[in-house]
Amino acid sequence: MKKISKRLKQAKELLIKKVYSIDESLELIKQTATAKFIESVEAHVCLNIDPKYANQQLRTSLILPKGNGKTSRLAVLISEDKIKEEYKNQVEIIGSMDLIEKITQGEINFDILISSPEMMPKLAKLGRILGPKGLMPSPKSGTVTDNIELTIEEFKKGKIEYKADKMGIVHLIFGKTNFSISDLKENLLSVYKSLEQNKPSGVKGKYFNNFYICNSMGPSIEINLSDLKDL
Structure with a gap:
């Protein structure tokens, strides 16, 4: 049996209820952030979907109004004749067939x-490499596009991709523990609204089962779903 650390045990003792309001849960996120580094703040949302059916799959993106506090390394795959100098200044990696070759070699x-x-047709053969890592571009996630400049700008502003795993659970980071509570709340509500707006067409009846948040090293805190729906 895995031993619980003293730090985590103390954090769990702060949780005296089963579910919390949004404001209460974010206060607890701050209180339980006792690691020696700035922790990420995560959402783990259990949905009433079965992703093995095409009409119950969920994969999309949203722009967090306050960003997620993470600097993502962007790569752009584009035909050689469309590579612009300004793109090179905006992203870490840009290339054409040379980039495909690097990915093939594991870079x-x-x-x-x-x-x-x-x-995309040239990239299709690399699905077995990129797919398991969640890096395969997709129109649904906004990473297959003709408007490269706008897409780069959106991801720099805090656009994130998310999808439901095979159990119908969405995992994503929506901030850092050094964010203000108001900024975390704004991001959290954006996550909820995005999930609601992208509800798969095949969902029947209840959509949300449970909505949890936590920091990287802390316990899970369940948010009252009615509290989210009222905002």
Whole structure:
């Protein structure tokens, strides 16, 4: 049996209820952030979906109004004749067939891969490499686009991708523990609204099962779903 650290045990003792309001839960996020580094603030949302069915899959993106506090390394895959000098100044990696060759060899030095549509057929063979890492570009997540400049700008501003895993759970980071409570709240509500707006067409009945938040090293805190729906 895994031993619980003294720090985590003390953090769990602060949780005296099963569910909390948004404001209460964010206060607890601050109180339980006792690690020696600035922790990420995560949302883990259990949805009433079965992703094995095409009409119950969820993969999309949203722009967090306050960003998520993480600097993502962007890579752009585009045909050689469309590479612009300004793109090189905005992203960490840009390339065409040379970038595909690097990925083939296992050089994946980026967190997000943006691709123009004409490069996707050439990238298809790398699905077995990029897919498991969640790095395969997709129109649904906004990473397959003709408007490279706007897409780069959006991801720099705090655009994030998310999808439901095979159990129907969405995991994402929506801030850092050094964010103000008001900034965390604004981001959290954006997450909830995005999930609501992108509800898969095949969902019948209840959509949200549970909505939890936590910091990187702290306990899970369940948010009262009615509190979210009322805002």
